[in-house]
Amino acid sequence: MEPPNPSEVAGAWTDAIAETSYVVIGRTALAARLTTRVEEILTLLDASGDDFGPARSIGAALVSSHFTEVGSVTGTLRALGDRLTAYAESVHKGDRLRRILAELAGGYADALRERTLAEQERIHIASMQARAAAERARWDSEARFQAVFADAAIGIGIGDLTGRIMEVNESLSEMLGYSLDELRQRSALDFVHPSDDPAVWSDLAKLFNGETSHFRTQKAYYRRDGTEIWTELAVSLIRAQDGSPRFAVGMVQDITEQHRLLTELAYQANHDPLTGLPNRTMFFERLTAALADTREDARVGVCYLDLDGFKMINDTLGHDAGDELLRSVAERLRVRLSGPGRLVARMGGDEFVVLLEQSPGETELERIADEALAVVREPVILGGHTLRVAASVGVVDRAAAGTTAAELMKAADTTLYWAKSDGRDRTAVFDHHRHAQAVSRYRLSAQMPWALDEEQFFLDYQPLVDLNDGVPAGVEALVRWQHPELGLLGPDRFVEMAEQSGLIVRLGRWVLREACAQASRWRAEHPDWQPLISVNLSPRQVAEPGLVADLKRILAETGMDPGALQLELTESALMATKGEPLAVLHRLADLGVRIAIDDFGTGYSNLAYLSNLPIHALKLAGPFVSALRRPAGPSAADIEILATVVRLAHTLKLTVTAEEVETAAQASLLAGLDCDLAQGWHFGAPGPPDRINHLLLVN
Amino acid sequence: MERPRWAPADLDLDRPSVARVYDYYLGGSHNFAVDREFAQQVLQAMPNVPQLARENRAFLRRVVRAMSALGVDQFIDLGSGIPTVGNVHEVAQELDPKARVVYVDWDPVAVAHGEAILEDNDRTAVIGADLREPAAIFADERVKALIDPSRPTAILLIAVLHFVPDELKPIELIGQISSLLAPGSHVAISHASPERQAEQIGQAANLYQKTASPVTMRSQAEIEALFGDLDLLEPGVVQTPLWRPDVPGELGPEAYEYPAYAGVGRVR
Numbered sequence: 006m007e008p009p010n011p012s013e014v015a016g017a018w019t020d021a022i023a024e025t026s027y028v029v030i031g032r033t034a035l036a037a038r039l040t041t042r043v044e045e046i047l048t049l050l051d052a053s054g055d056d057f058g059p060a061r062s063i064g065a066a067l068v069s070s071h072f073t074e075v076g077s078v079t080g081t082l083r084a085l086g087d088r089l090t091a092y093a094e095s096v097h098k099g100d101r102l103r104r105i106l107a108e109l110a111g112g113y114a115d116a117l118r119e120r121t122l123a124e125q126e127r128i129h130i131a132s133m134q135a136r137a138a139a140e141r142a143r144w145d146s147e148a149r150f151q152a153v154f155a156d157a158a159i160g161i162g163i164g165d166l167t168g169r170i171m172e173v174n175e176s177l178s179e180m181l182g183y184s185l186d187e188l189r190q191r192s193a194l195d196f197v198h199p200s201d202d203p204a205v206w207s208d209l210a211k212l213f214n215g216e217t218s219h220f221r222t223q224k225a226y227y228r229r230d231g232t233e234i235w236t237e238l239a240v241s242l243i244r245a246q247d248g249s250p251r252f253a254v255g256m257v258q259d260i261t262e263q264h265r266l267l268t269e270l271a272y273q274a275n276h277d278p279l280t281g282l283p284n285r286t287m288f289f290e291r292l293t294a295a296l297a298d299t300r301e302d303a304r305v306g307v308c309y310l311d312l313d314g315f316k317m318i319n320d321t322l323g324h325d326a327g328d329e330l331l332r333s334v335a336e337r338l339r340v341r342l343s344g345p346g347r348l349v350a351r352m353g354g355d356e357f358v359v360l361l362e363q364s365p366g367e368t369e370l371e372r373i374a375d376e377a378l379a380v381v382r383e384p385v386i387l388g389g390h391t392l393r394v395a396a397s398v399g400v401v402d403r404a405a406a407g408t409t410a411a412e413l414m415k416a417a418d419t420t421l422y423w424a425k426s427d428g429r430d431r432t433a434v435f436d437h438h439r440h441a442q443a444v445s446r447y448r449l450s451a452q453m454p455w456a457l458d459e460e461q462f463f464l465d466y467q468p469l470v471d472l473n474d475g476v477p478a479g480v481e482a483l484v485r486w487q488h489p490e491l492g493l494l495g496p497d498r499f500v501e502m503a504e505q506s507g508l509i510v511r512l513g514r515w516v517l518r519e520a521c522a523q524a525s526r527w528r529a530e531h532p533d534w535q536p537l538i539s540v541n542l543s544p545r546q547v548a549e550p551g552l553v554a555d556l557k558r559i560l561a562e563t564g565m566d567p568g569a570l571q572l573e574l575t576e577s578a579l580m581a582t583k584g585e586p587l588a589v590l591h592r593l594a595d596l597g598v599r600i601a602i603d604d605f606g607t608g609y610s611n612l613a614y615l616s617n618l619p620i621h622a623l624k625l626a627g628p629f630v631s632a633l634r635r636p637a638g639p640s641a642a643d644i645e646i647l648a649t650v651v652r653l654a655h656t657l658k659l660t661v662t663a664e665e666v667e668t669a670a671q672a673s674l675l676a677g678l679d680c681d682l683a684q685g686w687h688f689g690a691p692g693p694p695d696r697i698n699h700l701l702l703v704n
Numbered sequence: 705m706e707r708p709r710w711a712p713a714d715l716d717l718d719r720p721s722v723a724r725v726y727d728y729y730l731g732g733s734h735n736f737a738v739d740r741e742f743a744q745q746v747l748q749a750m751p752n753v754p755q756l757a758r759e760n761r762a763f764l765r766r767v768v769r770a771m772s773a774l775g776v777d778q779f780i781d782l783g784s785g786i787p788t789v790g791n792v793h794e795v796a797q798e799l800d801p802k803a804r805v806v807y808v809d810w811d812p813v814a815v816a817h818g819e820a821i822l823e824d825n826d827r828t829a830v831i832g833a834d835l836r837e838p839a840a841i842f843a844d845e846r847v848k849a850l851i852d853p854s855r856p857t858a859i860l861l862i863a864v865l866h867f868v869p870d871e872l873k874p875i876e877l878i879g880q881i882s883s884l885l886a887p888g889s890h891v892a893i894s895h896a897s898p899e900r901q902a903e904q905i906g907q908a909a910n911l912y913q914k915t916a917s918p919v920t921m922r923s924q925a926e927i928e929a930l931f932g933d934l935d936l937l938e939p940g941v942v943q944t945p946l947w948r949p950d951v952p953g954e955l956g957p958e959a960y961e962y963p964a965y966a967g968v969g970r971v972r
Binding site: 074 | 717724730731732733734735736754755757758761765786788789790794812813814815816817819820821832950
């Protein structure tokens, strides 16, 4: 039998093993390589002897080509057996072929075992190397961590999830003043500080149970020596691979210095540099906070104190002395009046305030205010001078609900003003009734300009009677306000306000014009009657530059005889007239109008001026006249005073008018004293012009 | 990805490693009992896995040859695993002895093994890195020593992107890699897909969920999308055996049932 064609055998062999293992060699190259192997096997089959090395090599070569799967060797044996057995048997070499295939399988097994062992060894070495590399990396990283940890300028502490401190670095130990070992025996929770934000501990609890991974806060610590440091604290959670919390790391930065600066700045923003007392800003902060108290019965109290006459001390002793005084008053108020729930603050200038965040009630507030006054009254020794100062205090007690800081302070300001205007060196308590009056006065004052436009004002006239014959010699014009809501208002209700607001100028002009117009009507109605028209002039009107021009125009427009017009000025208004107003008085007199001193005898009664000023008449104040109707009858002294005044007036060529004459007895007495004119209930109450007409008819 | 760069990578020999299991599929013995046990489970679900692995290696060879034919002589194999036989440097350096190859894997054992067998080859390097951080790879001194970024480079992502889940944005990752490459560079991808042999590959993929490298399979369209604005070489993204087969006529029906796609894109 002819030997088989090697390439045909190799083709079958290729088919049997090509897909059995992962090999890099392509099919054609494999077939070519296997053809060579088949030739070697045939050569070995032909030969004799015990050297089956070539067969073993072929088995090993399969492994080195990566025919590593069992299918590769079974396929090889099957393909070679199928293709070579018949020929081998024909040449009586069947045994030898089986031996060759057995050796090939043996060579394959040996090589595979070697390869497997080699690869296993290699992968184990690789894993050990990887492990070593990982260890090295871990060691490196730990060394790096150790370096970072130990040498960090920032304090670092690592704790377990109960807060127990496990490791700390040198910086933290220095920061807190405890040794490393001492810190390791403590818990982070030991470092409670009264200023701790309560949120710190709940944040820490959340971190420990894994809800959060990080938080940051500012926290104060007590050092071992009891001193205090402020820190910026950042706490991070270290989790295990499965995400469960393991450790907490705290990074602590000492910010004591920044904190001190900030505290100082905040202190400066809230304190008065001169006295060191809390300032207005802080006062309003605390007041606003106290007013935010939502408890139903919450009340807030304020004593608002202002030194009396401080400006004079400043002006006479100098600002340094003034400042020194403020400092000592501030210090006394602070020592004696501050306490829990109380704030003594300087509002500015010479104003101080005591805030009672929970008002102890008006009575107690008043006691505190009086204590403050007592404190201020104690003498202050300033550069050898013993200074006695006093103060006025406004006390306000308010329910927190529905009160704003601005409202409360406005009330305090008003009350302080009352204390001042009631005579200083005293306490005034806010009084709703008084305040309501002030408010209604204010409202009235605001309504006046409009009322003037609407002609709500009118004039009543009171007869001025000649005491010689009982005939009306003139009238005093008196202004009235017919208020649409409040009814008829007398001058006592609005003239002072008009004087303050300046509206008196307009109102006075209107009064003058109206009175002159009425005089002109009377002239028409009673051609024989030459009445004196007396009109009141306020100090402000006298000071008004346009007065003379206004009066001239009014006289011209109404055809009024200047000699029949009498302007009444109070004694005090006259006394205040210096310089320009005095000149005005002369110019008025030059116009030919008469000038009378109203309420004579109530002011300074400086008789010297009577001869210097252009005056034509005196109107005796009510008290002179009412003295004449004491129940026991007039005293000789009363009568003598009156008689002297009248004599003096007549000597100076002044006419004398008695006011508030209410009885016939008074009238006859005055007539006996040679008094010229009189007015009062006895002769007729003020009334409309018609009443004067009626009076004229009667006479 | 929270650990700092200098912290050691995980080395857990008690868990199967994708690289060593793959070696086992290819008939290698660079594996441990835990890898082989895992591989046996996969083989039970999908007995033809070794065949699929071999086809994948065959694709790698074809790509390297194609690249070499285009004159590309720099290769970076991302997710190289345990280099058994038929490695990139073997194929590339057989065609062009000057070709340079960098193997990248994050499996420390694969890296250590690679270092051992490539010790004497100064035109190759193995680095331990995460392919999801390409900038770090290109910044590695060993990579800089071998790869000239101004010349075309072939990036090989063979059977590895299905270990990158969508939340890690593989499209952006490839865009980022491409941006580091010179024009004329190429990116080769092969990727598991559930469109064929769905049940078996689904079961196999489920087994991988327990490893450190869970699998995200993608459709052909999704795999195409991975190439972003790269120009796909002919024949585009196709089942792995169909990508420029050595002997087109010899493709069996199983090639059309292949549960993975492959393609090569060119950097403009």
